[in-house]
Amino acid sequence: MASVLGRSEAANLQRRFETLYGSDESKRLMRRFEMLVGRYGVGEPETVAGPPWDENEAVLITYADTISDGEGTPLQAVRRFLTERLKGVIRTVHLLPFYPWSSDDGFSVIDYRAVKSSYGDWADVEAVGHEFSLMFDLVLNHCSSESAWFRDFCIGADPARNYFIVEDPGADLSQVVRPRPTDLLTKTQTRDGEKWVWTTFSADQVDLNWRDPNLLFEFLDILFLYISKGMRIVRLDAIAFLWKEPGTDCLHRPETHEVVKLIRDVLRIVAPHVIVLTETNVPHEENISYFGDGDEAHMVYNFSLPPLLLHALVTGDGTHLSGWAKSLPDLPEGQAFLNFTASHDGIGVRPLQGIVPDDDLAALIAHVRERGGMVSMRSMPDGSERPYELNITYRDALGVPGDEDLGVARFLCSQAVMLAMRGVPALYIHSLLGTRNWHDGFAETGRNRTLNRRRWEAPELAALLGDPATSHAQIFGELTRWLMRRQNHPAFHPDAPMRVLDFDAGIFAFLRTAKDASERIACLANLTAKPRTLSLSDLTDAPTARELLCAREIATDQVELAPYQAAWVQL
Numbered sequence: 001m002a003s004v005l006g007r008s009e010a011a012n013l014q015r016r017f018e019t020l021y022g023s024d025e026s027k028r029l030m031r032r033f034e035m036l037v038g039r040y041g042v043g044e045p046e047t048v049a050g051p052p053w054d055e056n057e058a059v060l061i062t063y064a065d066t067i068s069d070g071e072g073t074p075l076q077a078v079r080r081f082l083t084e085r086l087k088g089v090i091r092t093v094h095l096l097p098f099y100p101w102s103s104d105d106g107f108s109v110i111d112y113r114a115v116k117s118s119y120g121d122w123a124d125v126e127a128v129g130h131e132f133s134l135m136f137d138l139v140l141n142h143c144s145s146e147s148a149w150f151r152d153f154c155i156g157a158d159p160a161r162n163y164f165i166v167e168d169p170g171a172d173l174s175q176v177v178r179p180r181p182t183d184l185l186t187k188t189q190t191r192d193g194e195k196w197v198w199t200t201f202s203a204d205q206v207d208l209n210w211r212d213p214n215l216l217f218e219f220l221d222i223l224f225l226y227i228s229k230g231m232r233i234v235r236l237d238a239i240a241f242l243w244k245e246p247g248t249d250c251l252h253r254p255e256t257h258e259v260v261k262l263i264r265d266v267l268r269i270v271a272p273h274v275i276v277l278t279e280t281n282v283p284h285e286e287n288i289s290y291f292g293d294g295d296e297a298h299m300v301y302n303f304s305l306p307p308l309l310l311h312a313l314v315t316g317d318g319t320h321l322s323g324w325a326k327s328l329p330d331l332p333e334g335q336a337f338l339n340f341t342a343s344h345d346g347i348g349v350r351p352l353q354g355i356v357p358d359d360d361l362a363a364l365i366a367h368v369r370e371r372g373g374m375v376s377m378r379s380m381p382d383g384s385e386r387p388y389e390l391n392i393t394y395r396d397a398l399g400v401p402g403d404e405d406l407g408v409a410r411f412l413c414s415q416a417v418m419l420a421m422r423g424v425p426a427l428y429i430h431s432l433l434g435t436r437n438w439h440d441g442f443a444e445t446g447r448n449r450t451l452n453r454r455r456w457e458a459p460e461l462a463a464l465l466g467d468p469a470t471s472h473a474q475i476f477g478e479l480t481r482w483l484m485r486r487q488n489h490p491a492f493h494p495d496a497p498m499r500v501l502d503f504d505a506g507i508f509a510f511l512r513t514a515k516d517a518s519e520r521i522a523c524l525a526n527l528t529a530k531p532r533t534l535s536l537s538d539l540t541d542a543p544t545a546r547e548l549l550c551a552r553e554i555a556t557d558q559v560e561l562a563p564y565q566a567a568w569v570q571l
Contacts (some may be wrong), residue, residue: 002389005202008031008365009097009265009268009269012025012497013030013033013262013265013266013269014027014029014032016258016261016262016265017029017213017262017320018214018565019255020210020258020259020262021213022232025148025328025375029076029213029217030232032217033217033220033266036217036220036221036224037269037270040224040225040227040228040270042240044482045161045317050148052275052298052334053275053424053492053493053494054173054274054334055226055395055486055488055489055490055491055492055493055494055496056062056091056424056487056488056495057092057287057423057424057425057494058091058404058419058424058427058471059090059091059092059093059094059135059233059338059424059425059426059427060082060090060092060093060094060426060427060432061084061094061096061340061343061344061426061427061428062078062093062094062095062096062428062429063095063096063106063344063394063428063453064078064095064096064098064116064119064120065078065079065106065118065119065455066078066322066404066429066455066456067455067456067457067458068455068456068457068458069457069458069459070458072120073118073119073120073121073124074118074119074120075098075115075119075120075124075125075127076120076124076127076276076429077127077458079127079128080130080405081130081458081461082131083131084131084450085465086480087131088157088189088484089480089483089484090132090230090427090483091132092133092134092135092169092233093128093134093135093236094134094135094233094426095125095128095135095136095345096122096133096137097109097137097139098115098116098125099112099113099115099116100114100116100117101116101144102144102145102146102203102204102238103144103196103202103204103205103400104201104202104205105344105453106137107139107201107205107237108142108144108202108204108205108239109143109144109147110143110144110146110147110148111147111524112139112143112188112222113222113225119174119193122229123148125229125230125353125423126229126230126554127333129229129230131546132412133230133232133233134138134229134230134233135232135233135234135235136226136229136231136234137221137237138219138222138226138234138235138236138237139207139237139238140199140219140236140238140239140242141200141201141207141208141209141238141239141241141242141258142199142200142205142206142207142209142238143205143206143207143308144204144205144206144209145204145206145410146204149162149163149164150163150164152355153189154188154189154191155190156190156191156192157193158211159214159215160513162209162212162214162215162521163208163209163212163214163218164197164198164206164207164208165197165198165209165218165244166195166196166197166198166211167185167196167197167198167210167246168196168310168555169185169196170246171184172246173246174381175247175249175250175381175474176248176249176250177241177250177251178200178379178380178501179200179201179241179247179281179378179388179390180200180201180202180272180378180379181377181378181379181380181385182199182201182202182203182389183199183320184199184200185197185198185199185202186199186203186206186378188264199382200238200241201238201387202566206245207241210242210243210255211243212260212541215288216259216262219500220266221321221359223266223267224262224270224464227270227274231274231330232273232274232275233274233275233276233277233299234263234274234275234276234277234320235277235279236260236263236269236276236277236278236279237279237489238279239256239259239260239278239279239290240252240256240280240282240286240290241256242255242256242259243255243256243259243266251286252280252282252286252289257289257290257292257296258295258454259528260276260278260290260292260297261296263276263293263489264295264296264297264298268354274301275298275299276296276297276298276299277297277298277299277300277301278290278296278297278299278300278320279303280300280302280303281301281348281351281389282350282351282415283302283350283351283353284303284304284324284351284354284355284403285354286353287300287301287303287304287464288300288329288482289377291329291335294335295336295505297335298334298336299335299336299337299338299423299424300338301337301338301340302338302340302421302423303338303348303350303351304324304340304351304352304355304356305308305337305339305340305349305418305421306340306341306342306351306458307348307349307356307364307390307420307568308320308321308324308351308352308355308356309321309341309414310341310364310398310414311345311352311356311364312527313398313413313414313506313527313564314364314365314367314398315360316505316506316527316528316529317506317527318505318506318508318525318527319505320355320356320360320509322500322505322508323355324355324415325421325508328422328498330497331444331495332337333495334495336422336423336424336494336495337421337422337423337424338424338426339418339419339421339423339424339425339426340425340426340427340428341394341414341415341418341428341431342393342394342419342428342430342452342475342504343426343428344428344449344453345389345449345450345452346376346388346390346391346392346448346449346452347371347388347389347390347391347392347394348388348389348399349365349388349389349390350378350388357486361387364390365387367397368390368392368397371392371396371397371399371401371437372392372396372437372439373390373391373392373396373397373451374390374391374392374442374451375389375390375391375439375448376388376389376390376391376446376448376449382508391448391449391451391452391506392437392451392452393430393431393435393436393437393438393452394411394428394431394433394450395407395411395430395435395436395471395475396436396437398409398410398411400529406563406564407471407476408434408471408474409562409563409564409565410481410564411434411475411546412475412566413477413525413526413564413565413566414497414565414569415427415479415482416482416523416525416549416566416568417508417523417525417566418481418564418567419482420486420487420492420510420512420513420521420523421498421510421523422494422495422496422497422498423485423494424494427479428452430452430453431456431479432475432479432480433456433461433465433472433475433476433554434471434472434474434475434476435452435454435456435472435556437451437452438451438452438453438454438519439451440449441453441455442452451494473566485548485549485551485568486568488549489514489519489521489548489570490514490515490516490518490519491514491519491520491521491570492512492521493511493514493515495513495515496513496514496515497511497512497513497514497515498511499511499513501522501539503534505524505527506526506528506529506530506532507525507526507527507532507534508524508525508527508528509522509523509524509525509534509545510522510523511523511539513518519570520539520540520570520571521548521568521569521570522536522539522567522568522569522571523566523567523568523569523571524559524561524567524568524569525566525567526561526562526563526564527564528563528564528566528567529563529564530558530563531561531562531563532560533558533559533561534559534560534561535556535557535558536557536569536571537557539554539556539571540571542552542556542571543555543556543557544556545569545570545571546569546570547567547568547569547570548568548570549566549567549568550560550567554567554569556571557568
């Protein structure tokens, strides 16, 4: 085992096992881990070379069936679109859960080791991986009530009879933090009689019992399978809810952090090129706790950015955005935020907690509803409900009624800010395509999130992208050009420093500086509907500079910004 682990890795991993499962179990679990590694034969630390990312890194988020063209499987159609239009533009593709599922558009997994047959097969997934790096979801908190695991639990079959959490409905669970207004416990008939199982997200998504080490090894086996299929980033879905402890809020438990550390340690041993990303849609300080002391996630979603940037552009006031950006931690090399404005979920508002006043949040909710959006709620311990997320496409959230061009400009401004910030940029495919709210889909499913999950027919999409008069073509064209223009600029390296610049509330601006100080880029955003003139003379003595987004020379003492225009000024 020492030849695989090297030096102190074995002792470190055994400490993790001991913390979670006790000293008596730790030695047995180490032997079991050795057998698992031997079976998969996944790489050794010496095989890894170079940093985990550079300035050319960008992620695209998409469902496996976002695009259909009638020729082969949806996965093949998505691969054709990506290869034809985004090769060399995007490095990594996040394929949202493509496993067999029963609800929540993939996040209620029936079989973690299979590809949903209506999407394609593993060969289709691997084909995408031949052209792009891959991100997969590891849905750790829960699985489908239709899974073989839950069926075995109900009939009392090993090992899954211990994979789920049975709780007394009379227990005090009043402190448990809920992301949904549904019941926390669900009554289930089993061979041993009626039992109540823990269901944080829905009755179909049954929470898993991480106190059982057999479950841990199920997921390590699944993790190794995904690595063998080409996964480079593993997204730990809903990780904050993992460990349950009645009498607490059951959020961010010490054992949950220990599981993240264990996964990081395992990957350091068997596949050190794989990046751990945590998904925790919670207030900012709680979210960044998953960086640990440099020993947990490599990447953490920057959950406060989407609602803060939306608030700034809707109000024309970047005070809260700038203040928050100044507070971002100076992360060590090898840890970074995943910056995004939209994803397959809604725009979370819990990350605004402690940053934006309640009155501002209420106004933002009203704004979203006026633009055809919805608001999803969560349950509070006293039985009341509070807003959890805004369900709307980011394009429509920033639309300007009666002025399509100004709405496009405002949306593009948001993307320019996100693409330039310190960290790794990630674009939801519907942001890249300028997709509008999918009201027909919502009418069919009745689910708020469907508004932001449109399925495109390839011919219709091709016609829209081929017509320069459409906002879809304008947005897609600009964003793909900008993604190309940020490449090979060391100031945009995910680890390159970022300093927020002080202008008035209508401007959000920051300076990115290459780690070796070879390049500086000032990123400026006009958050208002009025033209602005700025001066960068405090940042440079040169009379002119190169503006990257529009590819033109500008005077550094007279930087002209149209309404909602952003600029990347290479000093």
